[in-house]
Amino acid sequence: MINVTTTFFPPLSEYNAQLERIWKNEWLTNRGELVQELEAKLCNRLGVQNALLMANGTIPLQIALRLLADKGEVITSPFGYVATTASIVWEHCTPVFVDIDPATLSIDETKIEAAITNKTTAIMATHVFGNPCDIEKIEKIAHKHDLKVIYDAAHCFDVLYKGQSIFNYGDVSTCSFHATKLFHTGEGGVAICNNDELFGQLNYSHKFGHDGPLKFKGLGINGKMSELQAAMGLTVLPYMDEIVSKRKAAVETYHQALNFDKLRTMEIREGAQWNYSYYPILFENEFQLLKTEKYLQANQIIPRRYFYPSLNSLPYVIPADVPLADRAAKTILCLPLSHDLPNHEVVRIANLVNESLNSRP
Numbered sequence: 001m002i003n004v005t006t007t008f009f010p011p012l013s014e015y016n017a018q019l020e021r022i023w024k025n026e027w028l029t030n031r032g033e034l035v036q037e038l039e040a041k042l043c044n045r046l047g048v049q050n051a052l053l054m055a056n057g058t059i060p061l062q063i064a065l066r067l068l069a070d071k072g073e074v075i076t077s078p079f080g081y082v083a084t085t086a087s088i089v090w091e092h093c094t095p096v097f098v099d100i101d102p103a104t105l106s107i108d109e110t111k112i113e114a115a116i117t118n119k120t121t122a123i124m125a126t127h128v129f130g131n132p133c134d135i136e137k138i139e140k141i142a143h144k145h146d147l148k149v150i151y152d153a154a155h156c157f158d159v160l161y162k163g164q165s166i167f168n169y170g171d172v173s174t175c176s177f178h179a180t181k182l183f184h185t186g187e188g189g190v191a192i193c194n195n196d197e198l199f200g201q202l203n204y205s206h207k208f209g210h211d212g213p214l215k216f217k218g219l220g221i222n223g224k225m226s227e228l229q230a231a232m233g234l235t236v237l238p239y240m241d242e243i244v245s246k247r248k249a250a251v252e253t254y255h256q257a258l259n260f261d262k263l264r265t266m267e268i269r270e271g272a273q274w275n276y277s278y279y280p281i282l283f284e285n286e287f288q289l290l291k292t293e294k295y296l297q298a299n300q301i302i303p304r305r306y307f308y309p310s311l312n313s314l315p316y317v318i319p320a321d322v323p324l325a326d327r328a329a330k331t332i333l334c335l336p337l338s339h340d341l342p343n344h345e346v347v348r349i350a351n352l353v354n355e356s357l358n359s360r361p
């Protein structure tokens with residue numbers, strides 16, 4: 001069976017070597033040596049000034065919203081993973097959905113201004129599948145209307161925009177290190193923020209507000225990453241160049257082998273250096289998607305409908321008129337992509353997709 005992705009498992013002996021450090025330190029959490037080392041190594045690899053590791057990729061979104069969005073209206077994209085909308089609602093903010101640009105699948109920045117009201121406090125946009133939003137236009141709009149910008153950059157490990165890390169944009173950018181993501185710590189995540197004062201607030205907020213053992217700076221919650229998670233990250237990190245280059249080869253093979261007469265894939269924004277994190281294909285209609293999904297499953301290939309349904313149809317939000325996001329959600333399928341998908345399997349999967357589209361209904 002070939003799944004939509006495969007988690008990278010580093011050699012166990014290397015993970016054990018990191019665990020031995022933890023046993024020697026007798027220190028499991030509260031920003032230990034391994035967490036701090038992984039933060040430093042991530043800053044170095046990604047080209048960012050600071051990085052605050054957390055327990056998962058959702059809690060940094062929640063903390064950023066708590067600090068910046070003040071229970072207001074938050075403009076967001078209806079196409080993406082549920083975590084983005086859920087954290088907005090969970091933090092007592094109101095998601096306001098703006099339709100997407102169907103080529104890049106990210107929020108259509110030309111429609112943002114029409115959605116701003118006197119209750120709008122922030123824009124929280126997702127760089128879907130690691131494909132950057134129009135960062136410059138969003139920054140301009142935010143500046144003009146005095147709004148905060150939080151980027152859900154969960155898919156963006158290693159993505160560059162105009163030569164620098166995509167995490168350097170927005171007031172706060174976050175990433176997820178969940179086991180299904182490009183770089184992982186089992187569960188985990190990070191917040192990146194180039195403003196020292198705000199970074200300090202994120203820091204104390206993720207550790208109950210502690211300012212030393214006996215003093216509290218303000219309200220906080222528990223978002224800390226443990227040493228066990230950092231041990232996984234330190235073991236996986238040295239393999240990232242190899243992982244990305246293997247995925248790149250698979251993506252290039254898909255591009256060559258798929259017949260794009262009845263399909264399209266997303267357009268990577270100009271100026272971006274992408275990370276080959278997902279391989280989405282978009283069908284002409286949902287019927288063709290379902291037919292192809294079934295055909296692949298019958299051949300033990302398990303693609304995933306990332307992301308379905310569109311977020312404006314969640315039961316706890318006010319629905320919005322976002323036809324392009326609805327259409328993308330209904331017609332998009334992510335094909336298997338991982339570090340250990342051999343070229344001949346990519347060709348076989350592409351051929352099955354082509355066959356399914358050429359066969360009569």
Ligand SMILES: *Cc1c(COP(=O)(O)O)cnc(C)c1O
Binds near residue numbers: 059126177187
């Ligand atoms: C995975 C993901 C998250 C949440 O990450 P977790 O680490 O699972 O909490 C948030 N946003 C997007 C777009 C994601 O894909």
